Amino acid sequence: MFQLVLVxxxxxxxxxxxxxxxxxxxxxxxxxxxxxxxxxQTIQVNLMQNDYPVISAFAGDQDVTREAASNGVLLMVxxxxxxxxxxxxxxxxGGWKYSTFSGFLVFPL
Amino acid sequence: MFQLVLVxxxxxxxxxxxxxxxxxxxxxxxxxxxxxxxxxQTIQVNLMQNDYPVISAFAGDQDVTREAASNGVLLMVxxxxxxxxxxxxxxxxGGWKYSTFSGFLVFPL
Amino acid sequence: MFQLVLVxxxxxxxxxxxxxxxxxxxxxxxxxxxxxxxxxQTIQVNLMQNDYPVISAFAGDQDVTREAASNGVLLMVxxxxxxxxxxxxxxxxGGWKYSTFSGFLVFPL
Numbered sequence: 001m002f003q004l005v006l007v008x009x010x011x012x013x014x015x016x017x018x019x020x021x022x023x024x025x026x027x028x029x030x031x032x033x034x035x036x037x038x039x040x041q042t043i044q045v046n047l048m049q050n051d052y053p054v055i056s057a058f059a060g061d062q063d064v065t066r067e068a069a070s071n072g073v074l075l076m077v078x079x080x081x082x083x084x085x086x087x088x089x090x091x092x093x094g095g096w097k098y099s100t101f102s103g104f105l106v107f108p109l
Numbered sequence: 110m111f112q113l114v115l116v117x118x119x120x121x122x123x124x125x126x127x128x129x130x131x132x133x134x135x136x137x138x139x140x141x142x143x144x145x146x147x148x149x150q151t152i153q154v155n156l157m158q159n160d161y162p163v164i165s166a167f168a169g170d171q172d173v174t175r176e177a178a179s180n181g182v183l184l185m186v187x188x189x190x191x192x193x194x195x196x197x198x199x200x201x202x203g204g205w206k207y208s209t210f211s212g213f214l215v216f217p218l
Numbered sequence: 219m220f221q222l223v224l225v226x227x228x229x230x231x232x233x234x235x236x237x238x239x240x241x242x243x244x245x246x247x248x249x250x251x252x253x254x255x256x257x258x259q260t261i262q263v264n265l266m267q268n269d270y271p272v273i274s275a276f277a278g279d280q281d282v283t284r285e286a287a288s289n290g291v292l293l294m295v296x297x298x299x300x301x302x303x304x305x306x307x308x309x310x311x312g313g314w315k316y317s318t319f320s321g322f323l324v325f326p327l
Contacts, residue, residue: 027213029247031290033275033288033290035276055207056207057142057177057207058144058176060175066276066278068288068289070179071177071207072142072181072209072211073211074211098273098276100273102290106213136322140249165316167253167284167285167316169284179288180286180288181249181251181290181318182318183322
């Protein structure tokens with residue numbers, strides 16, 4: 001999904017699967033901005049932690065060329081937890097261009 | 110307002126009042142995404158520090174099922190300062206569903 | 219552009235030029251929310267690192283009083299790198315009111 005990883009210190013983000021795997025227990029900050037190109041569908045993007053949705057974001061405007069579904073959260077993450085984005089509803093024509101997904105450790109536990 | 114607190118290390122977020130009270134002086138990062146369900150009103154959400162508005166965000170589209178008023182900021186916060194969200198304008202039918210409010214200490218002072 | 223700097227610890231943000239200059243090498247978190255007042259233009263805002271665009275955000279709705287172009291990213295930044303926002307497309311009538319731009323060091327390298 002993501003074609004370019006700007007920062008991947010520790011190599012805990014798997015580019016091919018677009019999944020972040022936590023190297024250690026702690027509080028992490030995650031945020032995402034998924035950009036939808038013009039089409040008539042509403043998209044819903046979920047931030048997933050081990051296959052469970054934690055938060056959602058929406059983008060649904062039909063008049064707009066590009067619109068972002070954005071959200072962010074602090075999460076308590078166990079070691080080896082997997083955190084990733086899932087397109088729950090709708091399609092992304094043109095792929096994930098301009099979309100970002102960031103996470104970092106705020107403090108270890 | 111917020112029905113679920115995902116992370117509340119230190120117990121400085123009062124769920125009932127939805128107010129964060131700073132345990133110590135420092136720079137904090139705050140961000141919020143308040144999701145509006147379809148209605149004809151524009152909402153304005155303020156991030157408040159001790160009853161003063163610091164930043165605002167808006168959502169006003171009438172064609173969109175769900176739209177978020179989002180913003181974020183770094184704030185210098187004194188010990189015992191209260192930081193919270195206030196719906197300055199408009200109403201949230203269906204409540205604060207899908208909305209998030211996150212804050213963490215970037216560094217102490 | 220920005221009329222008010224809420225936090226500028228270390229004095230590495232030049233208010234006049236609205237440019238952040240990194241005091242040291244490391245991973246920084248940057249986020250921005252640029253608010254467009256009603257007009258018929260689409261805006262594109264780029265986050266620039268030393269004159270190269272890193273990420274973009276868009277706001278283009280004609281029906282909305284205020285709409286934000288938001289995005290955020292983790293960046294590997296060298297000492298003395300300059301990071302700033304650039305309005306790549308469109309105009310901001312009324313200036314950068316309600317817009318925010320935040321950055322902080324996540325960890326040094």
